[in-house]
Amino acid sequence: MPxxxxxxxxxxxxxxxxxxxxxxxxxxxxxEGARSYRLSSQxxxxxxxxxxxxxxxxxxxxxxxxxxxxxxxxxVEELLVKYPSSALVKVRDLGYDQGALYMAAxxxxxVANVGELAxxxxxxxxxxxxxxxxxxxxxxxxxxxxxIYPLWGAAEAYPPESADLALLPMKTGGEILNHGxxxxxxxxxxxxxxxxxRYSLKAKDMAEILxxxxxxxxxxxxxxxxxxxMKMPEVTGLPFVRxxxxxxxxxxxxxxxxQAHVRRILDQAGIHIDDYPSAVGNRRPTSSxxxxxxxxxxxxxxxxxxxxxxxxxxxTGRDWLTEHQYQFPxxxxxxxxxLKYGRVRIVAVISQDAxxxxxxxxxxxxxxxxxxxxxxxEYINIAxxxxxxxxxGMYRVIPTWGASEAFLPEDADLLIENTETxxxxxxxxxxxxxxxxxxxxxxxxxxxSVASSVKGERISxxxxxxxxxxxxx
Amino acid sequence: xxxxxxxxxxCKGFRDLAPEEMSKFRQIEIxxxxxxxxxxxxxxxxxxxxxxxxxxATGTLTPGRLNRVYSFLDWDxxxxxxxxxxxxxxxxxxxxxxxxMAEQGLAKLFYVTNVFAFEETGQESREGWQGGAExxxxxxxxxxxxxLALALDVxxxxxxxxxxxxxSHAGLVxxxxxxxxxxxxxxxxIFDQLLDGDTEVLSRLKPDKPELVEALTVLLGMKGKPSxxxxxxxxxxxxxxxxxxxxxxxxxxxxxxxxxxxxxCQIDLASGKGFEYYTGVIFHLFIGxxxxxxxxxxxxxxxxxxxxxxxxxxxxxxxDRLMKLVKPEASAEPMPKRILVRVAPEVMKEGxxxxxxxREVGYVTELALGGEEAxxxxxxxxxxxxPPRFVLSDKVGxxxxxxxxxxxxxxxxxxx
Numbered sequence: 001m002p003x004x005x006x007x008x009x010x011x012x013x014x015x016x017x018x019x020x021x022x023x024x025x026x027x028x029x030x031x032e033g034a035r036s037y038r039l040s041s042q043x044x045x046x047x048x049x050x051x052x053x054x055x056x057x058x059x060x061x062x063x064x065x066x067x068x069x070x071x072x073x074x075x076v077e078e079l080l081v082k083y084p085s086s087a088l089v090k091v092r093d094l095g096y097d098q099g100a101l102y103m104a105a106x107x108x109x110x111v112a113n114v115g116e117l118a119x120x121x122x123x124x125x126x127x128x129x130x131x132x133x134x135x136x137x138x139x140x141x142x143x144x145x146x147x148i149y150p151l152w153g154a155a156e157a158y159p160p161e162s163a164d165l166a167l168l169p170m171k172t173g174g175e176i177l178n179h180g181x182x183x184x185x186x187x188x189x190x191x192x193x194x195x196x197x198r199y200s201l202k203a204k205d206m207a208e209i210l211x212x213x214x215x216x217x218x219x220x221x222x223x224x225x226x227x228x229x230m231k232m233p234e235v236t237g238l239p240f241v242r243x244x245x246x247x248x249x250x251x252x253x254x255x256x257x258x259q260a261h262v263r264r265i266l267d268q269a270g271i272h273i274d275d276y277p278s279a280v281g282n283r284r285p286t287s288s289x290x291x292x293x294x295x296x297x298x299x300x301x302x303x304x305x306x307x308x309x310x311x312x313x314x315x316t317g318r319d320w321l322t323e324h325q326y327q328f329p330x331x332x333x334x335x336x337x338x339l340k341y342g343r344v345r346i347v348a349v350i351s352q353d354a355x356x357x358x359x360x361x362x363x364x365x366x367x368x369x370x371x372x373x374x375x376x377x378e379y380i381n382i383a384x385x386x387x388x389x390x391x392x393g394m395y396r397v398i399p400t401w402g403a404s405e406a407f408l409p410e411d412a413d414l415l416i417e418n419t420e421t422x423x424x425x426x427x428x429x430x431x432x433x434x435x436x437x438x439x440x441x442x443x444x445x446x447x448x449s450v451a452s453s454v455k456g457e458r459i460s461x462x463x464x465x466x467x468x469x470x471x472x473x
Numbered sequence: 474x475x476x477x478x479x480x481x482x483x484c485k486g487f488r489d490l491a492p493e494e495m496s497k498f499r500q501i502e503i504x505x506x507x508x509x510x511x512x513x514x515x516x517x518x519x520x521x522x523x524x525x526x527x528x529x530a531t532g533t534l535t536p537g538r539l540n541r542v543y544s545f546l547d548w549d550x551x552x553x554x555x556x557x558x559x560x561x562x563x564x565x566x567x568x569x570x571x572x573x574m575a576e577q578g579l580a581k582l583f584y585v586t587n588v589f590a591f592e593e594t595g596q597e598s599r600e601g602w603q604g605g606a607e608x609x610x611x612x613x614x615x616x617x618x619x620x621l622a623l624a625l626d627v628x629x630x631x632x633x634x635x636x637x638x639x640x641s642h643a644g645l646v647x648x649x650x651x652x653x654x655x656x657x658x659x660x661x662x663i664f665d666q667l668l669d670g671d672t673e674v675l676s677r678l679k680p681d682k683p684e685l686v687e688a689l690t691v692l693l694g695m696k697g698k699p700s701x702x703x704x705x706x707x708x709x710x711x712x713x714x715x716x717x718x719x720x721x722x723x724x725x726x727x728x729x730x731x732x733x734x735x736x737x738c739q740i741d742l743a744s745g746k747g748f749e750y751y752t753g754v755i756f757h758l759f760i761g762x763x764x765x766x767x768x769x770x771x772x773x774x775x776x777x778x779x780x781x782x783x784x785x786x787x788x789x790x791x792x793d794r795l796m797k798l799v800k801p802e803a804s805a806e807p808m809p810k811r812i813l814v815r816v817a818p819e820v821m822k823e824g825x826x827x828x829x830x831x832r833e834v835g836y837v838t839e840l841a842l843g844g845e846e847a848x849x850x851x852x853x854x855x856x857x858x859x860p861p862r863f864v865l866s867d868k869v870g871x872x873x874x875x876x877x878x879x880x881x882x883x884x885x886x887x888x889x
Contacts, residue, residue, distance in 0.1 A: 081540070100614065119852060136536075136540065138529070139529070139536040139539040139569075142536070144530040145526040145530055146526075148555075149553055207829040307552070308553060309552075324551070327550075328546075328548060330548060330551070333551075346622060437590075
């Protein structure tokens with residue numbers, strides 16, 4: 001019986017490679033930037049391996065696409081606290097890549113402990129890539145009222161203005177201090193773990209593979225994950241304040257690959273901005289704009305952050321705005337200006353080998369399927385709406401974190417994906433059967449702020465500056 | 474859809490009620506409603522969906538329960554405000570009271586509602602039905618005992634026997650835990666575990682004052698008839714631990730009245746499960762091993778929700794569990810007679826018309842659609858286009874009568 005394992009990319013890769021080399025797996029091309037995500041083993045010919053973003057691995061093992069997986073316990077627990085009856089079983093602490101998840105508050109807020117928060121009547125806003133663990137924390141801390149902001153990243157940039165707390169992973173202890181945060185409660189110790197699908201564990205003989213891993217673990221390290229004993233370096237010069245004056249416009253700029261484009265538009269508009277893109281991860285650049293406060297966050301997170309009033313304006317993609325609007329139709333967020341770069345098509349993609357060529361054919365396939373039809377996407381609400389509106393049969397949306405094209409055909413049946421040229425899709429032996437819409441970068445804004453008497457004027461003059469710059473480029 | 478093989482299944486952890494089960498459910502619901510109305514309680518209904526913070530704000534539900542609620546972001550969820558499928562019957566009623574009734578002071582309310590809680594295996598139902606009553610705005614032993622008596626009245630009217638009452642007192646348990654002088658975090662953790670039904674938690678304690686712990690854990694672990702027992706406890710402890718005196722006196726007043734009314738009850742202080750927001754007496758109702766209901770006093774709940782201090786108490790009966798115990802109704806009233814009406818196609822209008830008349834005079838009247846079991850009807854009426862227009866067959870007497878008008882049919886049936 002073939003056995004499948006999901007292996008991590010990213011920070012766990014080096015140590016995982018070392019174990020599997022000691023175990024003599026003879027894996028083909030298990031390295032960052034490998035051309036193929038599918039790997040085979042010389043020692044175990046019936047073993048198939050695939051590389052995933054670490055965050056995808058618990059889901060892939062839980063749904064049964066993979067028998068085994070290696071990933072951080074943080075992502076395993078994030079899934080298990082929400083879905084305790086899932087088929088995911090933790091079998092072995094592999095001991096490396098240790099860290100801990102901490103609930104952190106802004107140092108300037110002076111929150112000393114969790115008990116203090118439980119007495120508050122205000123909404124406690126918690127930003128995190130780990131929304132389920134954040135919710136568990138809120139229940140255990142008996143917070144009276146809380147909002148969880150699920151994030152794609154950059155949670156450390158949120159307190160104090162955009163959130164009261166951030167739930168953050170720390171591996172060295174230094175990560176949060178640079179952002180003016182202070183840990184108030186440890187939520188979870190984590191390290192790399194071996195996980196197994198419950199049914200595979202019962203039905204498949206994986207003994208040789210399992211022991212080859214457990215026999216070759218690195219020597220147990222002393223667990224350094226407790227930061228309580230660690231001396232915190234004193235951090236100064238980070239005067240982040242919670243209260244922003246009412247007439248100040250709060251603008252979110254994207255991190256990642258969009259930064260060069262944004263910088264070009266700002267330059268063209270004659271707006272001077274310091275340290276953006278930042279080589280040192282500064283998320284609060286200053287600019288020549290009077291009465292505008294800038295923060296750098298993930299573009300995926302912007303629509304929700306504009307909707308909940310943390311920002312007035314943000315630069316993101318229409319794809320992420322649409323994703324948000326499909327989830328929350330009454331959200332007070334609107335597109336204000338097309339920035340005309342970053343053009344992609346949002347497409348429906350299936351395997352080249354599938355016998356159908358359009359959505360009608362796909363509907364037939366999905367309705368005849370004996371097992372749930374798997375729709376994988378980074379855009380879960382767009383994917384869900386597409387599947388729903390096209391009357392697909394018993395379908396399930398599987399969230400992914402990047403490199404979705406590697407999911408077809410074995411781990412998903414349909415992808416909703418963005419593409420610039422279509423070349424990556426063709427290279428993975430896939431075909432596009434439908435184009436949902438075209439997305440470019442855009443300036444989005446809160447409809448409440450735009451209509452506001454104190455901010456409206458400042459917003460419209462900024463809009464004009466940027467609009468003229470886009471036309472001039 | 475051609476070639477469709479999609480099999481539509483019932484959602485895991487949820488159940489259907491087929492006609493026989495539904496009729497039993499209604500029998501219980503009607504008994505519950507009738508009793509509550511006779512005791513002067515008025516019916517209310519609250520929404521299925523509430524904001525999650527309604528249940529987190531009071532800080533009373535344990536993390537263990539909050540982790541099992543069905544909460545999610547709805548279409549308005551962009552602010553991060555989660556909504557929840559009602560996990561509890563009492564808290565929404567307290568909210569309703571604050572919303573629209575707080576001015577009136579005393580309120581006697583009841584409801585029949587479903588509550589939702591995730592259960593991992595899917596073997597137990599994740600949707601439960603409760604009939605509950607809340608008595609808001611008064612704090613007295615009489616009020617507490619009235620609720621117990623009302624609950625027992627409902628059960629007796631359903632013909633249930635051998636109902637066991639177990640009594641505890643949240644105020645007393647809290648006072649005892651406070652005496653153990655645990656750290657605040659530890660005290661809360663132990664309290665949560667007691668609330669989640671872990672009665673062994675005390676035996677695992679290793680605190681600083683072992684001799685006191687021993688005495689108190691013995692007290693918490695005691696079960697027995699109330700007469701004498703509570704008074705003995707008071708005599709033993711109240712001098713040494715004066716904080717216990719007030720909850721003990723309250724508990725004694727209630728148990729004295731319960732016994733005077735002749736109810737069969739037992740003290741079981743550690744029967745903590747489900748007393749999350751309770752502050753005073755708690756009662757659990759059992760038939761055999763089945764816990765069929767419970768309630769108690771929750772004086773702090775309304776003030777924890779931000780309203781002025783308002784005493785309150787209530788109970789709920791678990792209707793799903795009662796369905797397993799209640800025998801189908803041996804109906805006191807005669808069942809209405811059933812008539813099957815077979816209508817010739819040309820006179821369909823007359824068919825509907827006579828059926829409507831028959832229903833008005835109290836007959837269960839069905840138009841023949843094909844597939845009916847003729848033997849299960851008391852009468853069969855043929856409606857024809859030519860005379861005789863109406864032919865009535867009496868299934869019991871085997872007699873056939875022929876008449877020409879609706880009035881004639883009604884005459885034959887003795888209700889002209």
